[in-house]
Amino acid sequence: MPKTFDPSTLQTYGDAAAGHDGVLSDPSGAVVVKPCTQSEVAFYESLSSHPDLTPHLPTYMGTLSLSASQPTSDSGTIVTADGAVERLHGKKLDTELHIVLENITAGFKKPNVLDLKLGAQLWDDGAKPEKRARLDKVAAETTSASLGFRIAGMRVWKGVPVPPVPDTLKDFVDVDDEGGYWVYNKMYGRKFSADNVKEGFEAYIHSQGTETKQLERAREVLAFFLGEVKDITDVFERKESRMYSASILLVYEGDVDEYAKTKQKLRSAPPLEEEGDEVDLPQLAAVKMIDFAHATWRPGEGPDENALKGMRSTSSILKNLLDKAEKDLDAAEAA
Structure with a gap:
């Protein structure tokens, strides 16, 4: 089971060039947290059998579920630490599963x-x-x-x-x-x-x-x-x-x-x-x-x-x- 994480500590991830809304980062900026499907998790978890591939992908750090402090289960939004209202699910995934990955833009100034x-x-x-x-x-x-x-x-x-x-x-x-x-x-x-x-x-x-x-x-x-x-x-x-x-x-x-x-x-x-x-x-x-x-x-x-x-x-x-x-x-x- 993914561990529970309090989304109120997360901030809107501002360095994305493309992709869906709802991607967040931790206060340190070291990781990104994004809504995902079980198939994406399964792909990352299969990488132990493909060590030659792992250097070319962001480091996989596991999964998180949204905490019980979510506003309502059908709103699909949270208010993050920086005050932004984030729609986490887009067209409403049937899961609250989120994947936690290395933030590739961490370590850069601009x-x-x-x-x-x-x-x-x-x-x-x-x-x-x-x-x-x-x-x-x-x-x-x-x-x-x-x-x-x-x-x-x-x-x-x-x-x-x-x-x-x-x-x-x-x-x-x-x-x-x-x-x-x-x-x-x-x-x-x-x-x-x-x-x-x-x-x-x-x-x-x-x-x-x-x-x-x-x-x-x-x-x-x-x-x-x-x-x-x-x-x-x-x-x-x-x-x-x-x-x-x-x-x-x-x-x-x-x-x-x-x-x-x-x-x-x-x-x-x-x-x-x-x-x-x-x-x-x-x-x-x-x-x-x-x-x-x-x-x-x-x-x-x-x-x-x-x-x-x-x-x-x-x-x-x-x-x-x-x-x-x-x-x-x-x-x-x-x-």
Whole structure:
């Protein structure tokens, strides 16, 4: 049985780039707590048999049930510690089960977040015909069908005061004035085709311009992203699974000056004396697979080519952007 947890200590999770409402974090920001289905819990609990996969997923910390202090069982809302009214269940799950996971954005001062929804087929075998038709339409009209992924959402730090959003983006970007972010909604990613989706990645990776120090960061971050996505692809090529609507989450330090400070901290950090030592170090970038509500193991059915297509397309775009960043940096340094 999941242990009871008092939701009044939780706060609205503010760093999500996409996904459903109702995701919360603990006061320390180290974990996220989100409503889930038993199938997602089962997937995470099966990872003990897949140790090569666990480094590429957020750490699973168990489950929680909502405490008896909930307002009413049919309201589906709580008032959190920061005063926000949260609808935890969306379209009302029949369970109060919540999954507790590592917060991937913890350790960043100003995390820039990009959520890539994988797959041309976005529905699982249990989906009703009307849901299949709706999601097939979304896939056909976006890069989901052509590339096997689409941009589901982005958060990029722009600084305070936040620069105004251009008229061409006003339907796609909300401004977080206090935090200094542009928050790109799900419709932003749906406007791209395979020919121009690179522009979305460029808006993410060059969020503070293309001066020399920004290009240096872009080169380093893109090289890291590319290596991590390739590693994830290699692992899943050896797995027999189906992960409909799973995502790859890309995160990097959005403040270029903080990025430089973090690099220096990491350089000067003492080496770990033993393999089991744990040190709370800041991060420059991270890549994880998330969202496994529709994930299952399918022995005998081969790798999940539906998701792998999106991973490979992502790698191709990252490689193209890395090559361009290196070329632009060489030109800037030669000027």
